[in-house]
Amino acid sequence: MNSRRKFLQNTALGGMLAGSSDFWIRQAAQFDRPEKNAFPVVIATWGPNLKANEAAWEVLSNGGRALDAVEAGVKVPEANPRDSSVGYGGFPDREGHVTLDACIMDEFGNAGSVSFLENIKHPISVARRVMEKTPHVMLSGEGALQFALSEGFPKEELLTDKARQAWEEWKIESNYKPKINVERHDTIGMVAIDAQQRIAGACTTSGLAFKMRGRVGDSPVIGAGMFVDNEVGGAAATGLGELVLRTLGSFLVVEEMRRGAHPQKAVEKAIRRIVQKYPKEVEENQVGFIALDKKGRHGAFGIHKGFNYVLYQRNENRVYEAGNVLG
Ligand code: SD4
DSSP: OOHHHHHHHTSHHHHHHHHHHHHHHHHHHHHHSOOTTOOSEEEEESGGGHHHHHHHHHHHHTTOOHHHHHHHHHHHHHHOTTOTTSSTTOOOOTTSOOOEEEEEEOTTSOEEEEEEEOSOSOHHHHHHHHHHHSSOSEEEHHHHHHHHHHTTOOOOOOOOHHHHHHHHHHHHHTOOOOOOOSSSOOOEEEEEEOTTOOEEEEEEEOOSTTOOTTOOOSTTSBTTTEEEETTTEEEEEEEOHHHHHHHTHHHHHHHHHHTTOOHHHHHHHHHHHHHHHOTTGGGTOOEEEEEEETTSOEEEEESSTTOEEEEEETTEEEEEEOEESOO
């Protein structure tokens, strides 16, 4: 027996602490009871993604699998030409090519991902095929494209007139600033739990606008842009990928929940870690996390004001403002 335990057992203080810890365990159990009608549930980054949640809900409310729900959900912004951060209509790299990153995880801990993929409208579905049809987790660039074509995905031009125009305007100054503004971006990260309490997650993006050719962010990296552990919960990230990659943010959130943290506390921890480690870079850059735990509780938090998210639970699909650390 370690000496501290021995000491506590042999003292009045030990008796008091034992009593008080029972109190806290009872207290925690009260909060930890499964939420009523918590399932199914789906959460996604950014307010404009209500429609993505709807598509996921369609699957979930019909008794479908969380994996199918998140794939269907994130395909909505991937196909939307007005969404300049995801899939078709995404802003190109600084050489004018739209290059896409995406990843997906299922309830068994299987994972699939594509990075630096061009000319395929639904990178999330290619990521799923990587997971289901290859012994690998990630395919990149030309190889990812070849694989997608061999799987029957059509090759498409993803650069819309609007995105081309934005790029032409950017080229006038060609000011290379690999930073992300605080409010105007909407990579979608999504986590869902179905009626059978299976958890899945997905994340998809065109990455930073006018990025260096070949730059890959956090979104396709398992544990950075998204992570799911069916025993614990799931998390996803949006914002400046470099900050999320260096801290393996989504993994950190899930591990915090594994240690017993409420999802809200877990996302706050991951954001504070970034702020503490990179105080200069966070001044002008946003990162936001969303999380769901196995009990159906959620959390969301950003570095700056302006990060919002969508939650569909108990038949209600709503946009919520997330808290933030820097205002
Ligand atoms: C990236 N995390 O490539 C992505 C960008 C993003 O909303 O989230 N945009 O770094």
